[in-house]
Amino acid sequence: MHPNALFNGVARFGRPGYSILREVIVSKPRIAWGLCCLVVALVTFAAFPAQRDITFEELQRDGFRDIEVQTPLARILLSEQGGVMKSVFLSFAPYGSTVAELVPGTTTNVKTFDREYVAGAVFPFAVSVNGESEGLYRLAEVGVDDATGIFRAVFRGTVAGLSVEKRYTIAPDAVYTIDFEIAVSNTAAAAAQVQMTVGSYLAKKEGVLDVTFLLNGEPRTELLASESIRSFGGVGLMGKQTVFFVAPKGGAAVTPTFETATSGAKRFGLTLTAAAGAQTTAKTTLYAGRHRYLPMEAAGIEALDKHGFGSTVMIWVIRFIDLLFRATGNYGWAIILFTILTRLILWPLMSRQMHSMARMQRLQPKMKRIQERFKDDKQLLQQRMMELYKKEGVNPMSGCLPLIIQLPIIYLIWRAILYASESIHLSPGFLWMPDLSLPDPYFILVIVTTLIMLWQQWKLTPQMGTEGGPGTKLFGYIFPVLMAILLWQFPAGLWLYYLLTTAAQAGQQAIVNRQLARADKLAAAAAGTDIEIEPNDEDGRGAQGS
Secondary structure: OOHHHHHHHHHHHHHHHHHHHHHHHHHOHHHHHHHHHHHHHHHHOOOOOOOOOOEEEEEEEOOEEEEEEEOOOEEEEEEOOOOEEEEEEEOOOOOOOOOEEOOOOEEEOOOOOOEEEOOOOOOOOOEEEOOEOOOOEEEEEEEEOOOOOOEEEEEEEEEOOEEEEEEEEEOOOOOOEEEEEEEEEEOOOOOEEEEEEEEEEEOOOOOOOOEEEEEOOEEEOOOOOHHHOOOEEEEEEEOOOEEEEEEEEEEOOEEEEEEEOOOOEEEEEEEEEEOOOEEEEEEEEEEEEEOOHHHHHHOOOHHHOOOOHHHHHHHHHHHHHHHHHHHHOOHHHHHHHHHHHHHHHHHHHHHHHHHHHHHHHHOHHHHHHHHHHOOOOHHHHHHHHHHHHHHHOOOOOOOHHHHHHHHHHHHHHHHHHHHOHHHHHHOOOEOOEOOOOOOOOOOHHHHHHHHHHHHHHHHHOOOOOOOOHHHHHHHHHHHHHHHHHHHOOOOHHHHHHHHHHHHHHHHHHHHHHHHHHHHHHHHHHHHOOOOOEOOOHHHOOOEOOO
């Protein structure tokens, strides 16, 4: 494309926007000043800091030390008794989900966070060597790095004569991932088989997920023979809502293990070979969180998630919003920019819909007369109506098509913001809202959006004659209030998007109404007749052709 052609295209697209902006500034100085003040306030208002701090607390239980780690998304319990992980409790529950304990054999009280354990449960990262169970561990290192905010805990112990070191690392910006590293020092003359548990549970227990292996790039519920495994991507539990999965990330090679005890308990995990006279280190990543494609992709286990076309489109919407977030540093601004872009794309469709609704409103008297005259002849009634549409240049379906097109867009955005709740939760707050993934603490967005919808219904929406009855007009006022009552607990990010969309629609409706009012005046002047203008002609509802 030639540069001049591109410039001319941009200029043609920008002329209507420039004319509207100039008209607002000249004819509505108060509105212009109000918008300028609003922009300045949005730019200068300090945002809340990001929700990324990791804290921990040391607890004494039965002669052992437990480490209670709290991240923005979960509460994790590490224990000196075996150097194991006894609990991963998802304390952050986005809209439509609930808190959940992910470690098999552990039950967590949602109010007090007290834990109860099944008798004989074997917890994640428990180690046995050549069939010999755990030895004694001690907490060698624990703390949060002041510069990076990374949490690190190290347990050292001895099992069957081997020295074992377990290292847990949690990054502040990690979404549901915990890095685990095990180093085994073998001073013996022979290699040793080290088995590390990922989980142990009773398969007959209701609600417990089945084991999933990632073998040869595909998720499987049955373990293949070793000679059939070309690549091993991890093992764990996966369901529709949550995932608890350990994937190898380097170091010594590990292989999957799966066994069923006589009691019916299933135990699954990893096996590594500790070389004789050397230290063997294996690195893994535990994903313990919601079933979300993008966080799972970051953990390298996206092959576990099989989604359809709709989810694929939603994922690309999330990626685009995340791109805007990285450019602006705040999801509030990302949602604002995304809304502006979508409204620009939908502007021609919405304008066509609003013009069509206005023309249909003006045809209501003629349509009613035809319906009364040919009420006994349905075929002739349909014919006369089609003739009227053709004569007036109106397509009754043109007002519905834009609405049909934008509905899936609105649904995708709604799902995308809900699906990205964890990333939004970890990002800085916006204006008075510390967390856009949670409801507006003061419900300001809900109230303002509802007021705009009521004002739009009162001042801007074309009245469709008397055919709908008084109940039609009344419903237009009840619906915004009803929606606010039902959806007031929606995340603030969704209400921010809906507020901007509602304001944009109201502004576009006002512009369309003014255009129609001016067209009526010009038509009346060209015909040499007078036109009656109601006092509220400014919004276009009072314009009536003679």
